[in-house]
Amino acid sequence: MKRYLLAAGALALSGIAAASAHSYLQKDISILHPWARPTAEAAKTGAVYLSVSNRGETADTIVSASTPVADKAEIHEHVEENGVLRMRAVQGGLKLAPGTSAEFKPGGLHIMLFGLKQRLEEGTSFPLTLVFEKAGKLALDVRVQRGPSEAPADASGSHGAHSSGDHKAH
Ligand SMILES: [Cu+2]
Incomplete structure (x- = not known):
C-alpha cells in the first residue's frame, strides 16, 4: 500500500515536471x-525556437511548419556570407539523422513566421504544426517568453548578500 502510494506520488511529480518542461x-x-x-505591435515577423531530437534508427525530415498566427512559417538557418550573418530558408526540409538533435535558437x-496576424504577447501561447516526413504532424504549443527557458532557480543565496560597507553600528 505504502509502495503504491509512493509510486503514484512519483508519477504525479513526473507528470508535473513533464508539463513544465513542455515537451512532445x-x-x-x-x-x-x-x-x-x-x-x-506592428511587427510582421517572428521566430520560434525549440529543441528537436530523433531517437529512432532512421533519418527523418521536418518538411514544413505552419501556424494560424502567421501567413507563412519557414525553417531558417543563419549562414555567414562575406562576413555578414544572413538567414535563409533551409531547402528541402531539415534532415535529422538517427540519434541526433537540432537546436533552434x-x-x-529558427522557424521564421511571416505575415504575423497578431502580436505575440509575453505569457501567451499559440499553436504551431510541424510536419515530419516519417513521424507525421506534430501540433505544438509555442510559449511567448523573453528569452530561452529560465533555468530552474538555483538561488541558493550564495551571492549579493554581502553587508554594505557604510553600515553604521550603533
Ligand atoms: Cu529567419
Whole structure:
C-alpha cells in the first residue's frame, strides 16, 4: 500500500515536471519547449525556437511548419556570407539523422513566421504544426517568453548578500 502510494506520488511529480518542461513525443521524434520572443505591435515577423531530437534508427525530415498566427512559417538557418550573418530558408526540409538533435535558437536555426496576424504577447501561447516526413504532424504549443527557458532557480543565496560597507553600528 505504502509502495503504491509512493509510486503514484512519483508519477504525479513526473507528470508535473513533464508539463513544465513542455515537451512532445511522437514516434521517434521528441520536441522540447517551443518558444518565441514577444513581438512589437506592428511587427510582421517572428521566430520560434525549440529543441528537436530523433531517437529512432532512421533519418527523418521536418518538411514544413505552419501556424494560424502567421501567413507563412519557414525553417531558417543563419549562414555567414562575406562576413555578414544572413538567414535563409533551409531547402528541402531539415534532415535529422538517427540519434541526433537540432537546436533552434536565437542566432541559429529558427522557424521564421511571416505575415504575423497578431502580436505575440509575453505569457501567451499559440499553436504551431510541424510536419515530419516519417513521424507525421506534430501540433505544438509555442510559449511567448523573453528569452530561452529560465533555468530552474538555483538561488541558493550564495551571492549579493554581502553587508554594505557604510553600515553604521550603533
Ligand atoms: Cu529567419
